[in-house]
Amino acid sequence: MGTDSKIFRPRRFARSARSLATALALGLVALAGAVPAANAEGDLDPTESAMTGGKGWSQTPCPEAIAEYPFKRFGDNAQYGLVSRGDFESSSRGWSMQNAGIELGNEELGVRAGTRSLKLAPGAVVTSPAHCVGAEYPYFRFLAQGRSGSLKVEVIATESGYVIGVGRLYATRSWQVSPILSAAAALPLHPGNYTQIQFRFTVVGASNPWAIDNVYLDPARRY
Numbered sequence: 001m002g003t004d005s006k007i008f009r010p011r012r013f014a015r016s017a018r019s020l021a022t023a024l025a026l027g028l029v030a031l032a033g034a035v036p037a038a039n040a041e042g043d044l045d046p047t048e049s050a051m052t053g054g055k056g057w058s059q060t061p062c063p064e065a066i067a068e069y070p071f072k073r074f075g076d077n078a079q080y081g082l083v084s085r086g087d088f089e090s091s092s093r094g095w096s097m098q099n100a101g102i103e104l105g106n107e108e109l110g111v112r113a114g115t116r117s118l119k120l121a122p123g124a125v126v127t128s129p130a131h132c133v134g135a136e137y138p139y140f141r142f143l144a145q146g147r148s149g150s151l152k153v154e155v156i157a158t159e160s161g162y163v164i165g166v167g168r169l170y171a172t173r174s175w176q177v178s179p180i181l182s183a184a185a186a187l188p189l190h191p192g193n194y195t196q197i198q199f200r201f202t203v204v205g206a207s208n209p210w211a212i213d214n215v216y217l218d219p220a221r222r223y
């Protein structure tokens with residue numbers, strides 16, 4: 001599977017990073033002999049306000065999605081919910097498309113049965129509808145197929161328009177499952193905050209179409 005490991009943030013890394021941060025925080029607390037005052041919920045610092053425009057987040061949890069375990073066969077036992085029309089079976093309503101459209105042929109790794117996927121011509125750009133996510137490590141995965149070039153993956157913070165590149169898949173000819181991609185870096189939010197994000201896929205340097213299918217989101221990864 002061709003991936004750019006420099007920009008992907010696999011779950012294990014995030015977990016260990018958080019464990020390390022927790023350990024360090026506990027150590028500092030022990031040294032100081034006092035528990036530092038926690039920020040009030042929803043208290044954005046000036047940097048975060050600048051990045052989000054001081055809006056675009058709330059403390060209302062995301063609606064519960066129907067939980068599935070679509071990537072269990074790949075050793076990922078996390079719950080995910082299908083992104084709106086992310087199986088491309090019924091329609092692509094809500095998706096913004098440039099040089100892309102639904103075609104016959106489902107992904108071939110058996111993550112979710114179906115008969116259709118989304119075809120992206122060279123240079124295509126597609127953007128998903130907005131989805132609610134929490135600040136605590138929102139992750140997403142999908143399936144893709146390309147014969148040449150690469151597929152750039154970005155997350156857009158809907159309210160602020162802030163865009164961050166979160167990964168790139170390289171052509172392997174056959175269907176591939178994406179790494180566990182994190183949207184956290186696009187979300188300068190405190191734990192307990194929720195906001196809207198979109199996914200953007202761009203075909204780069206390809207002479208053949210790409211296809212994507214079964215875009216899944218874990219809005220706030222549970223441990």
Ligand SMILES: [Ca+2]
Pocket residue numbers: 087088089106107113114115116117213214
């Ligand atoms: Ca499908």
